[in-house]
Amino acid sequence: MAFRVHHINKKTGxxxxxxxxxxxxxxxxxxxxxxxxxxxIDPVTGEFVPSKRLDSTQAALRDPAVTxxxxxxxxxxxxxxxxxxxxxxxxxxxxxxxxxxxLLTMAFxxxxxxGALCHCSSWAKSHAPELAATxxxxxxxxxxxxxxxxxxxxxxxKWMKKRLENDYLCYDITSVSSYSELNEYLKYGYNxxxxxxxxxxxx
Numbered sequence: 368m369a370f371r372v373h374h375i376n377k378k379t380g381x382x383x384x385x386x387x388x389x390x391x392x393x394x395x396x397x398x399x400x401x402x403x404x405x406x407x408i409d410p411v412t413g414e415f416v417p418s419k420r421l422d423s424t425q426a427a428l429r430d431p432a433v434t435x436x437x438x439x440x441x442x443x444x445x446x447x448x449x450x451x452x453x454x455x456x457x458x459x460x461x462x463x464x465x466x467x468x469x470l471l472t473m474a475f476x477x478x479x480x481x482g483a484l485c486h487c488s489s490w491a492k493s494h495a496p497e498l499a500a501t502x503x504x505x506x507x508x509x510x511x512x513x514x515x516x517x518x519x520x521x522x523x524x525k526w527m528k529k530r531l532e533n534d535y536l537c538y539d540i541t542s543v544s545s546y547s548e549l550n551e552y553l554k555y556g557y558n559x560x561x562x563x564x565x566x567x568x569x570x
Contacts, residue, residue: 373408382408384415439493442479454529462522466510472498473507484511 385402460467491499
């Protein structure tokens with residue numbers, strides 16, 4: 368997750384703008400901030416002036432006057448519709464009234480990317496921008512331990528009740544008669560049933 372930092376040069380009085388990015392240090396096993404100068408603030412107009420080291424595309428992306436944004440809706444569109452269809456959303460909201468949207472977005476991220484939750488905020492910026500600001504690593508670290516055993520059992524109980532409302536099994540009882548004496552699955556007086564030996568076919 369990138370954020371901006373302003374530093375004032377005491378000698379010249381110029382305010383420089385740095386882009387700080389959190390980078391994971393594998394050796395120290397800690398996050399470290401890496402700052403890169405991307406421009407300065409015009410002392411007269413107060414506007415951001417991109418660094419000459421940036422090409423035109425990079426400068427445009429860092430210009431605060433740019434208001435156009437792009438959002439990826441594919442994964443969220445499919446997963447949200449699925450969660451609605453199977454009845455997960457109302458059950459989750461009932462069990463976790465204060466954090467159901469954040470939990471659902473985290474679940475969508477894991478289903479779509481399968482990565483570490485510390486990257487969920489970056490993913491949410493283009494998939495669920497309305498929640499990106501609240502899904503920081505710190506917020507996630509606070510949210511997960513708050514899910515007590517009692518809350519988990521409450522959710523599972525509600526979810527089981529919901530699933531049992533329309534749950535069913537479908538058995539394949541297709542059979543055929545045979546006079547063969549070499550087929551070990553044949554029994555006298557019973558037809559040969561085509562079904563999975565370990566478990567019945569179900570939907």
